[in-house]
Amino acid sequence: MSEIDVQLPDGSTRTLPDGATARDLAAAVGARLAKDALAAEVNGELTDLSRTLRHGDVVAIVTPSSDAGRDVLRHSTAHVLAQAVTRLWPGAHFAIGPAIENGFYYDFELPGGQHFTDDDLARIDAEMRAIIAEDQPFTRSEHSVDEGLEIFQNQPFKVEIIRAVAEGANDDVDLGEVSGSVVSTYANSASFVDLCRGPHVPATSRLGHFKLTRVAGAYWRGDEKRPQLQRVYGTAWESATALEAHLTQLREAEKRDHRKLATELDLLSFPSELGGGLAVWHPRGGIVRKEMEDFSRARHVEGGYQFVVTPHLTNARLYETSGHLDFYRDGMYPPMELDNGTYYMKPMNCPMHCLIFRSRSRSYRELPLRLFELGTVYRYERAGTLHGLLRIRGFTQDDSHIYCTEEQLQEEIASLLEFVMNVLRAFGFNDFTANLSTKDPKKYVGSDEIWEKSTAALRLALERFGLRYQEKKGDAAFYGPKIDIDVRDAIGRTWQLSTIQCDFNHPERFDLEYVGADNQRHRPIMLHRALFGSIERFFGVLLEHYAGNLPTWLSPEQVRVLGVRDDHDAYAEHVAQLLRAPGVRVGVELANEPLGARVRRAKLEKIPYVLVVGDDDVANETVGVNARGSNDPERGVGVSAFRDRLVKEIADHGAPEAN
């Protein structure tokens, strides 16, 4: 009998009998690996354990607690979901069911146009667990296109996929199911066969740490013109512990939900009388917002920006000139027809800033001209897309437009990036990544030369700054390349916040010019830059990042003073006045409730410092300091010492030390 040699990931080789499979390799390495093995990676390609190995193959065994292993588990769980649904709804058509981040989904068309409801999840779950208990093997077979069409003749979505791939389509969705002219299927029982490229776990008993999470409608092929299918989402993991950890993480995220916190902390609300996506800011939210705006304004003054103000309404001609009306009419509030023309609520500030640039002749000596506005805009976001402060219909952008020469472009972008990052850091973010979106070769304005030059400028700025970034080829808007900055929050989620965009379209459409040193007219380059993006959205992200425990400088009430008995109330007020003198926001709650109840209330309001004052404090001009996050109050702190500490913390954008 002949033998083959295969190479393991650590570089060692192993000799196996000819005809050995990946499963045999796992067994040869060790009993533990044989037990854990789910699939294999052979020469970089994921495959089933039943794959026969050849001499010289480089083989890694895929185990559950790896990214590849979890993907296999999730994909196999999706198949079990499809099998369960076809058992419960005979005649159901199934479309696609991939692994996704943290889980999987599968799309179905139920007979008679039925829909899933939340109650169906429990039934489907029970059926899936029955299938898992049956320990059905996943059996791979390969067929010709014609055989594939025959097997799936009653599954129109599968037929469409097979045809599309046979005709040469190669998008990711199709490739997940079929590869080239080989139609592979996985049967896990005589009655359930699914089109699939694989790989899969050896048998259903390897699955089970999953939870179905929700049902939803989803368009076939992601196209809203095509039929809407019924999607079931689930999460699946390699162990009960990992599943539980994920569910805990979801609950943690829920506790931080900015909509919940905004209500609990009395920051803002969305009165239904206003209509969807429109918020009113309450006094406490107003303080946080004002602090954010004041800080932003101060930084923009330092950064050499000039402040401008533009109206909320405009004649439609403006957006005809800018070209936005054709593209974005559906996203704008409907027009107001007046005697002297048609008016719109403004959905963006850029064209108005261009009018300011154009209001008189401009010299190269004025450039770079940096205009800044906290500009409130209104966009008619589709009803189903609204999401608290993160997707809202009326919001304020911290919007800058910078007009510069080609020669200034590099320097301007570099300093912009630094400016943006410094401000984000001041708000407590310190983990950033960026995306660089480059030209869509099919749709763009401006010369190739200027695209290359500005893309290079963006790239150089990113590299000079040492920012990790991904290049998204073809992802730029038609008018210019851009950098988007993502921040990672306290529980690891990423949010896209700031953006720096080049714009070759507005200067053209508004015929912007400056007179150069050569006494010739030149077209400036325009840069768009939003730092918060929208104040509302940034505020929502901040709330979630801090779980409502805003740093002291942003807290609506920074200190609350409580007297132990009501004969301490006068001293409590005295302490409050001393702290208010340097501008600290201090509240006093009089002693007509037990101290414990008042401390509790202040803690629930997430106030950074609760000061308790009693007989000792009145005698010694001291306070008892109970910091947020602490269970251990500090007694007998001198009032002025506390005040100095607090003033410094506010200036440093710090927060109470938790212990």
Next chain:
RNA sequence: GCCUGGGUAGCUCAGUCGGUAGAGCAACGCAUUCGUAAUGCGUAGGUCAGGAGUUCGAAUCUCCUCCCAGGCUCCA
């Protein structure tokens, strides 16, 4: 816009078979005077999202509209 699930007091929620509205917290009043996460008693608070219909009778059943949540699509 589409799919699914919702909307009951300021907040969180209960409300059975269709029989006419309930709790806790918050608010207000009185008492309590207390050293660090819930003092007691009392009072008030509702167009059951809005409208139409079915019914002797609707929070409850039907339809329409608005709003919210989770997805899909979209996001200048």
